[in-house]
Amino acid sequence: MLELSYAFNLIIKSLESRMKEHGFSLDYPDEVRPPEVPLMQEGKSRYIIYRGQKGRVKIEYSEEKLALYLADADDESADSDMTRASLTLLELDTYDERDLRYIFDEFAETFENFFGVKKTQAGKLKLPTPVSKNAAKTGALSYDPLTLGNRFVGIYQEFKDDYRDNIEKYGEFLAEEFFIEYGNKAVLATIKGNDKIKIRKLFNLLNEIYEDGTNETQSLIAVTILGELYKEPELFERVRENMSDILAGTVEQVVKYLSSGKSKGARIRLKNPPAYRPPKKKKESSLMKMMGM
Template identity: 45%
Template sequence: MELNEALGLIMKGIESTMSDHGFSAVIPEGTEKGAVPVAVKNGSSILTYTGKKGSVKIEFLEGKISLLCAQSQAAEAVDDDYKKVTMTLFNPDKADSKDIKYLVNDFCDGIIEVYGGKNKGSKKLPQPVSKAEAKSGAAYYDVNTLGSRFVVIYPELKEVYRANVTKYGEFLADDFFLNYGNAKVRETVQRNDPTQMRKLFNMLNEIYNDGTNQTQSVIVVTILGSLYDDEQLLANCVDYMGDMTLSVIETNKLLRKSSVRAKLEHPPLYKPKKQKKSFMNRLNGGN
């Protein structure tokens, strides 16, 4: 993509965060209506924002894109006032939507770090467990990683995910999925588009296989257990599920009972296969 196109997508992605902090874009003289407000100076392409908290620059130069922040407003700030917060290698010619999302998240986190959250309780998003850590056995996928990977597939829930972390001080998975995430899963399963189904279940299968008991519980009970009321929806999932297939089917059968369904609000921890019997006993109300 062209550099200006990439900068325009970044502007759109950070719009909510910039607005929350009272920043607005500075429009260089001569910028056409509707064009990306990029200023070119000494070989750099720069987006500038200003507000009561100070000013922000997003600068692209020689294959690197940086976020710079100052405490002075743009009209008063000089180059030495700007401090580099983040810098990333960036090739717009080879960039795709994932690269843009990464930069948007990085810049939003940087803005919050420098200028504080919108609300006093705002905090930085938790760090997800990497694939390398999970595959090596150094760490297990936690619910934070599940939430982070989920909003990559459903980016429209990114701000809801961030708000959840801000509100509770950590990612509360049950609240997020019961109120927002499960609806997206149901829509995907109803459409039954092979590409979207593979994207969703490849992620769920991967995290389930190398996840903590709590994470497995959220996937099996909270998310896929929400399909208990429609056997066709569950049937749509069968070809895409891996090791969790039997547990998901049995859990859905149990959740068709009204006495068990209430447990969705506080789902029991899922146990690995060798302890599957005790897991099912617990769903039935046993010890």
């Protein structure tokens, strides 16, 4: 559980060096001085704001969501009308410092992309960018398996290196391999542990990604991950109330099918997915070669 002022204090500390490097400083109300957190209020929203020669950065908490707003130096809009660049859940009663670290990373990357100061270490793989919550909720994009994996390791930090290794090994994220080898065990352990807060956090993620996910992502959640519940149907009943109606209905069908005598082949494929095959390079035609193309 997090206090709002404590969460903002951690955010400020995590961004301190980056903000100083790029000339941003916190805006303090007249009655507030460091080391107090300069939380401002507008209606139900609480926020902090940075200002600098490059523009403005506002981080706002409202209704269990944390939003990042960015404006460049030429943007003359009011602070209340700044463009939202990122939006993420922040449930103070269930989130902890590990969850905040994931949010820090997402906000930092968005900040760097916006202000054009992105840096990568030589020889280090730049991980693919997941679909943002804002893009998914507005319908601009749907959540893909990469985003599920990225958000999953935000909750289960112990698998972050395995997530990166998967991408480095194949040049893309092989979601089935990652979840069958690592993720599914963590999901089952969470369900069996019967910790209501941890279960709620897990299914908040799965429900959100399922609702706005691609068909492939929905299949990954309902079949590859939660389909494992067919082995212990009582676990499905235990967590059914945490699932959205649409997810629960799909998983129920999957569990029933995998528990039936007709599903032997499907169970084998779930346990041993097809081996990865890199995309084939297109062969140049002799005509194209002759034309120098």
